[in-house]
Amino acid sequence: MSFHAWAAFAAASAVILLIPGPTILLVVSYALGQGRRAAVPLVLGVAVGDSIAVICSMAGLGALLAASALLFTAVKWLGAAYLIYLGVKLWRSDPAALATAAAVPARSFAMFSHAALVTALNPKSIVFFVAFLPQFLDSGRPLLPQMAVLAATFVTLALVNAAGYACLASSARRLVRRPAVLKAVNRTGGGLLVGAGVATVAWRT
Template structure:
């Protein structure tokens, strides 16, 4: 049993390289980090942490998809890739428009204690899951660290889970740091500007996801 578990990970020199590369990639700001920071600034620390959980679960879905070969479908079918990519982009734009159209009363109620956490979790999950470039990233990144003598599907799932866990830790750091600044924003006269900025960021992320190339990770 112990031997079977150790087969899920490469030898230590390669495994240490995987951990270092994962940490560097996780702390590098990308669309998910911007999404989480925006949530934390606009709606508070707890909302940011809930977004981290939703994004992590969505990324796990992408890691699983990569393990079972869905990324291969995206690679050979531009239609499948485009459908998922544009669905995710439209959802980001929808979140931005919804934030821009929210009233000051709604925004004042969106403090951490009153934030609709199930909806925030769902939003983070959908945003991360409907990003096929994350699946492509996993299928390109994880094979570099697989042990050829062990089943590749289970190895890639284990490494994908570990990568998502590392990213969740670093994303939580971003959420906590941004959430610490949220009370000052809510007490200041720029609260409305912060809401508009957050909505603009979501719309910008949606447009970026729609028109960017196939590169991208997190």
């Protein structure tokens, strides 16, 4: 794989990652409710989730999901149900409690696990890797090292992208400390997550 192929992959990945999807909606929702302290567990969760998706695609799960309508539908419904659950939970949450919550390890782990699960359970991501990565591989060279480089590049860019969205959202949160505004933010974020869950179900390969 040449440097130009890697650079093209990195540029294309950056553009794709900038488009908000279910993972970014979750990151923004948590950052608005929890503040800057949510950035680290959320970003780590996104990195772990994307790593799982890349590994699964490399292992052939992406091709299996693309070929098996039943398996693809099962994974899709599981991910959609989880997104809707998180959206309803955020909608019903107490904005005052979110604004004053202490940074306890359990809370951080919950944010980490939510971000990792939402990212990893999105079958669109796995199929995307299977369709996207091979376009930048050089068939005349060993494939595994090339795939490892592209995977590491994508996960790193996803981490940076999630961190940027989390920081922007947590900074905006400082401007909206009133309970009524926070409640509206929670309900907007919750509605977006539910909408993302519905969109995941409606998505077709």
